[in-house]
Every structure is written in C-alpha cells, then in structure tokens.
Amino acid sequence: xxxxxKISQKTRAIMVVxxxxxxxxxxxxxxxxxxxxxxxxxxxxxxxxxxxxGKKAGAxxxxxxxxxxxxxxxxxxxDGGAITTDDDEMNKLIRAFRNYGSEKKxxxxxxxxxxxxxxxxxxxxxxxxxxxxxDNARRRQIARxxxxxxxxxxxxxxxxxxxxxxxxxxxxxxxxxxxRLQKYLHQNGVQTIIHYPIAPHQQHAFSEWNQYVFxxxxxxxxxxxxxxxxxxxxxxxxxxxxKLINKYDYSLF
Numbered sequence: 001x002x003x004x005x006k007i008s009q010k011t012r013a014i015m016v017v018x019x020x021x022x023x024x025x026x027x028x029x030x031x032x033x034x035x036x037x038x039x040x041x042x043x044x045x046x047x048x049x050x051x052x053x054g055k056k057a058g059a060x061x062x063x064x065x066x067x068x069x070x071x072x073x074x075x076x077x078x079d080g081g082a083i084t085t086d087d088d089e090m091n092k093l094i095r096a097f098r099n100y101g102s103e104k105k106x107x108x109x110x111x112x113x114x115x116x117x118x119x120x121x122x123x124x125x126x127x128x129x130x131x132x133x134x135d136n137a138r139r140r141q142i143a144r145x146x147x148x149x150x151x152x153x154x155x156x157x158x159x160x161x162x163x164x165x166x167x168x169x170x171x172x173x174x175x176x177x178x179x180r181l182q183k184y185l186h187q188n189g190v191q192t193i194i195h196y197p198i199a200p201h202q203q204h205a206f207s208e209w210n211q212y213v214f215x216x217x218x219x220x221x222x223x224x225x226x227x228x229x230x231x232x233x234x235x236x237x238x239x240x241x242x243k244l245i246n247k248y249d250y251s252l253f
C-alpha cells in the first residue's frame with residue numbers, strides 16, 4: 001500500500017520478495033507497474049514451487065531470481081542459482097551477462113560475470129526437483145500443525161491466506177520477548193534462527209541509509225523468530241516445539 005507514493009522519475013522496476021515461501025500480492029503490484037510502465041522483478045529465492053492464483057513464483061513478473069543454496073526448498077549440494085523470464089530480449093542479455101558478457105566465445109559485448117551453474121549441481125537439482133512438490137507438502141503439513149496448535153497468546157503466528165500456495169521455506173513467528181523465548185527453546189533442545197537480526201538500512205555496508213528510520217521494519221526485526229521446519233522433521237519433533245512454546249510463560253522466566 002506504500003509502493004505508489006515512493007515511485008519517482010528514477011524508478012525503473014519494482015522488486016517483490018516472496019518472503020518465507022509465500023507469494024506477494026501480485027495483482028495490486030502488477031497494476032501499479034502497468035500504470036507507471038515499470039518492470040517487476042521477483043526475488044523467488046525462498047519460493048520454489050509457491051503459487052499465486054495458480055501461477056508459480058518465477059512466472060509472475062518480468063524476471064525472477066532463484067537461489068539453490070543447500071538450505072533452500074530446492075537446494076544444490078554446493079551453491080548456485082537461476083533466473084527465469086519470458087522476455088526474449090532479457091533472456092538474451094542474461095545469458096550473455098552470466099558468461100563474461102559474451103554471446104560468442106571471446107567476443108565480449110558487455111561487462112559480464114562468470115556465473116554459470118556447473119553440470120554437477122544441475123544434475124543434483126534435476127533429481128531433487130522430482131520431489132520438490134512432496135517436500136513442500138510436508139512443509140505445509142508441519143506449518144498447519146503449528147498454526148492449529150500453538151496457542152501461546154504472546155506469539156503472533158504468520159498470516160496465510162492460502163495454505164496450498166505457500167511453500168514454507170521458513171515458519172516465522174513474532175513475539176515481543178523474542179530473545180528470551182529463543183533462549184528458553186535452546187535450553188530445551190530446540191534450535192531456532194533469527195531471520196534477520198539486522199535490518200538492511202542499519203547494516204554497515206549501507207551506511208548512507210543508517211540515518212533513516214523504518215519503524216515497521218525495525219519492529220519486525222526485533223520480534224521475528226524462525227521455528228524449525230523441514231520435510232525430514234518427525235511428528236514427535238514438531239509436537240515437542242508446540243508443547244514447549246505453549247508451556248512458556250514470560251512471567252516465570
């Protein structure tokens with residue numbers, strides 16, 4: 001709802017992030033992009049197999065980036081990534097940029113990169129792609145159990161308008177006592193992770209942005225906690241996480 005007011009004459013594209021495995025509200029964003037003649041770039045690094053109105057992440061904008069980091073829903077055994085697009089001209093440019101800016105060997109049209117996915121990782125990914133849907137179904141099952149059974153009033157559960165289109169790369173809760181809850185879970189054998197402990201505009205690398213205040217972002221960064229979720233989790237492990245969270249009483253710790 002705050003996108004349109006930020007568009008200026010310098011704006012060329014809107015980058016959407018399908019965060020944690022759930023697609024962004026694309027109808028609204030595509031409408032704005034169309035009105036202002038902007039490109040839409042998807043960050044689909046956490047959204048392998050996610051859908052919006054029957055279309056897969058990666059096919060919702062003009063181009064999309066995917067990560068094959070080993071911890072992703074579709075992860076390589078090393079590292080890698082891919083870009084998807086249905087724009088022929090963009091496809092041609094991307095293929096050149098990944099290969100030294102070259103369409104023909106030793107002829108460099110652009111200042112490109114050495115970013116080719118090696119054959120071994122491609123082979124692993126082709127095999128793992130066959131079980132992506134079943135792995136995502138297991139993630140949904142775990143997430144559904146969390147959402148239906150975590151009842152601690154201090155915990156805000158994720159909003160999921162359509163359970164079947166979310167692939168739950170992460171299951172992130174919010175709580176004002178995040179650090180204390182994380183310590184309590186760790187003491188009871190449950191690992192959690194904070195995605196992400198420092199807001200982008202507060203990073204040293206973006207010192208030119210340090211002066212700005214983004215209250216919504218900063219509030220989320222102090223409250224977000226990622227619970228364990230993986231297709232290899234056993235039911236008893238999932239139930240243990242729920243029991244511990246429901247048992248937790250801030251007044252006692």
